Amino acid sequence: MGRRGLVKAALLVCLLVLCSGRELTIKQRPSTTIYNSTLAKTLVEYASAIYTADLTQLFTWTCARCGDLIEGFEMMEIVVDVENCLQAYVGFASNINAVVVVFRGTQENSIQNWIEDLLWKQLDLDYPGMAEAMVHRGFYSAYHNTTIRDGVVHGIQRTRKLFGDVPIMVTGHSMGGAMASFCALDLVVNHGLDGVKLMTFGQPRIGNAAFASFFKKYLPHAIRVTHAHDIVPHLPPYFSFFPQKTYHHFPREVWVHNVRVGSLIYSVEQICDDSGEDPTCSRSVSGNSVQDHIYYLGVSMHAEAWNSCRIVTDYSRLRHEMDLNGNIVLSKQPGSSYLEHSDQ
Numbered sequence: 001m002g003r004r005g006l007v008k009a010a011l012l013v014c015l016l017v018l019c020s021g022r023e024l025t026i027k028q029r030p031s032t033t034i035y036n037s038t039l040a041k042t043l044v045e046y047a048s049a050i051y052t053a054d055l056t057q058l059f060t061w062t063c064a065r066c067g068d069l070i071e072g073f074e075m076m077e078i079v080v081d082v083e084n085c086l087q088a089y090v091g092f093a094s095n096i097n098a099v100v101v102v103f104r105g106t107q108e109n110s111i112q113n114w115i116e117d118l119l120w121k122q123l124d125l126d127y128p129g130m131a132e133a134m135v136h137r138g139f140y141s142a143y144h145n146t147t148i149r150d151g152v153v154h155g156i157q158r159t160r161k162l163f164g165d166v167p168i169m170v171t172g173h174s175m176g177g178a179m180a181s182f183c184a185l186d187l188v189v190n191h192g193l194d195g196v197k198l199m200t201f202g203q204p205r206i207g208n209a210a211f212a213s214f215f216k217k218y219l220p221h222a223i224r225v226t227h228a229h230d231i232v233p234h235l236p237p238y239f240s241f242f243p244q245k246t247y248h249h250f251p252r253e254v255w256v257h258n259v260r261v262g263s264l265i266y267s268v269e270q271i272c273d274d275s276g277e278d279p280t281c282s283r284s285v286s287g288n289s290v291q292d293h294i295y296y297l298g299v300s301m302h303a304e305a306w307n308s309c310r311i312v313t314d315y316s317r318l319r320h321e322m323d324l325n326g327n328i329v330l331s332k333q334p335g336s337s338y339l340e341h342s343d344q
């Protein structure tokens with residue numbers, strides 16, 4: 001590391017200490033135990049790839065967003081809930097030796113409309129089996145009450161059967177982050193799976209404080225990455241004067257933002273406290289940016305085609321199953337052809 005590198009590292013340590021006001025002893029090596037920045041930079045690419053409009057490109061992993069960081073990925077399954085415009089994929093990532101499960105964010109209307117609607121989302125569903133825990137029914141149902149859940153669980157089982165009991169990394173951006181959260185919890189609580197890890201990008205709040213503490217108990221190492229002034233993690237709103245009735249994030253937030261020191265700008269990944277609502281993290285600024293929502297760790301999380309739930313290419317030659325409602329599951333067996341008729 002050159003002299004500039006050293007100065008930069010020293011500055012970063014100072015900033016981390018200043019920002020969080022916690023003990024220096026903890027701060028010296030914050031990222032290795034709680035938050036793995038390298039892993040985040042890999043997962044954000046997987047979370048971005050699902051916005052590829054062309055299903056065939058995604059399935060064959062030839063999409064522009066399937067960049068070099070994610071070489072060595074074996075796609076196992078894509079689940080498309082056509083009725084509800086939802087999508088997820090499951091595969092094996094050899095570079096991180098894990099099953100990767102990715103959920104797509106919203107495609108309906110425009111992102112602006114979706115964000116405006118977030119303001120009015122109610123805590124209108126008791127989370128099953130957990131006293132006092134309430135969540136938003138729409139987010140819950142998107143995962144639990146569609147074809148997504150069965151498809152994803154099936155995909156995970158197939159992947160683990162082939163590649164062994166490797167960890168399961170669940171991720172997603174925006175609405176996809178909300179679905180990823182429900183999925184990770186479901187895998188632990190209802191399917192009894194071990195090695196489940198969660199890292200989301202720019203997700204909204206999904207439940208109340210009782211739900212957040214329930215969540216923390218089952219997924220103590222979950223990470224929610226937030227970016228600068230991204231508006232979505234501020235929604236639905238948190239009312240500190242109304243602690244029992246308000247939405248409440250589960251921990252742990254990692255707030256990625258720029259800090260200006262004189263004429264220099266440093267990017268800081270601030271590891272927040274374990275309350276879920278650290279007032280020194282993204283809550284310390286106003287959430288007023290849509291732009292910050294669609295860029296995470298330098299990667300574009302912008303959908304290639306908004307307002308389009310239609311499937312862009314002809315997938316009929318790819319191996320798939322379709323249910324009565326027209327929802328489809330594309331699945332693939334490594335080493336064998338993914339075409340419907342393997343003689344072609």
Ligand SMILES: *[C@@H]1O[C@H](CO)[C@@H](O)[C@H](O)[C@H]1NC(C)=O
Pocket residue numbers: 032033036037038039095096
């Ligand atoms: C962080 O993640 C990377 C990529 O998955 C891995 O190679 C590395 O060992 C991890 N670091 C720690 C400290 O766990």
Ligand SMILES: *[C@@H]1O[C@H](CO)[C@@H](O)[C@H](O)[C@H]1NC(C)=O
Pocket residue numbers: 125137141145
């Ligand atoms: C799931 O869907 C069914 C049928 O549409 C509906 O009756 C039920 O209330 C939904 N469950 C939840 C939790 O929203």
